[in-house]
Amino acid sequence: MMGQLRLASLLLAVLLGSCAASWLQFQSLPQDGSQAETATGLLRIPPGGGRYPAIVMLPDCNGIDPHERRWGRELAEAGYVTYVIDSHFTRQVTDGCADPLPTQTLVADALGAIKRLSEREEVDPTRLAVIGWGRGGDIALSLVASGDLLPQTEGIRAVVAFYPTCEAAGPVSRPVTLVLPELYPDAQRCTAYADALAGEGGEPVRYLAPDGVGAGFDCEVCGSGDGVDATYVYDAAVADRVRETLFEQLSDFLGPKQAP
Secondary structure (H helix, E strand, O other): OOHHHHHHHHHHHHHHHOOOOOEEEOOOOOOOOOOEEEEEEEEEEOOOOOOEEEEEOOOOOOOOOOOOHHHHHHHHOOOEEEEEEEEEEOOOOOOOOOOOOOHHHHHHHHHHHHHHHHHHOEEEEEEEEEEEOOHHHHHHHHHHOOOOHHHOOOEEEEEEEEOOOOOOOOOOOOOEEEOOOOOOOOOHHHHHHHHHHHOOOOOOOEOOOOOOOOOOOOOOOOOOOOOOOOOOOHHHHHHHHHHHHHHHHHHHHHHHEEEE
16 A cells, blocks of 8 residues: 555656746847846746747736746646746846836847747747737737747747737737737727738738636636726636637647657
C-alpha cells in the first residue's frame, strides 16, 4: 500500500511538473532608438522533445492575473510553449492601470518577448501566435496592423485580442480573432472595424461576440458584479465555449503541436 501511495505521489509530481512555469527575463526592443530595458515573463514548455509552436501572451494593464496563468497552463498542456509577459515587475510599477506604461514601451516588450521566445531551442519560430487582453489586446493587434511587418513578427501566424478598444487598428497582415463580449463598451466599434475590413479583402478579422457578458467574463477572480462595473462578471460556461473555439482556431493556424 505504501509503495502504491509513493508511486501515485511520484506520478502526480511528474504530471504537475510537466508544464511547470518558470520566470524568464528578456530585453525589450524599442523602435525609437531608446535604451532597451529588462522585463520578465512566465514560461511554460510542454514535456518531451522536438520544437513546438509558441504563444506570447500580453496581459491587461493590471498585470498577470490567474485567468491568464490558466490560459498559459492549459495551452502548454495542449502542446504549445507559452510565455505570459510582465512589463511591470522589473520597472517597479505597482498599478499599471492607474500609472500606465507608454504604448511604445509595451510594443517594445512584446517584440523583445517574441525574439527571446523564438531563440529557444524548444520553439518553432515560424509558428507563433500572440494573445492579448484589454490593453494587451490592442498591443497584440498593433503588431500585425501597422503596415509592413517587423522582422520579429514575421513568424506570427495568428493574433487573438480579448476586448481591445480597436481605436488605432488598421488593415492586418495576419489572421486576427477579436473576442468582443456583448456588454463590453468598445464591442460596437470593434465589430464595425472587423466588418469594414471584410469588404476590403486581405487577411480576415473574425470576431466572437458572446451574449450577456462583458469584459472579464473569462476571469475567475473578477467577482460577482457588485461594485464599479456590474458587467465585469466571470461566466464559466461562456469562458469554456470561447476557450474551445479558440483552441480549435489556434490548432488550425499553428499546425501540428510538435515539429521534429
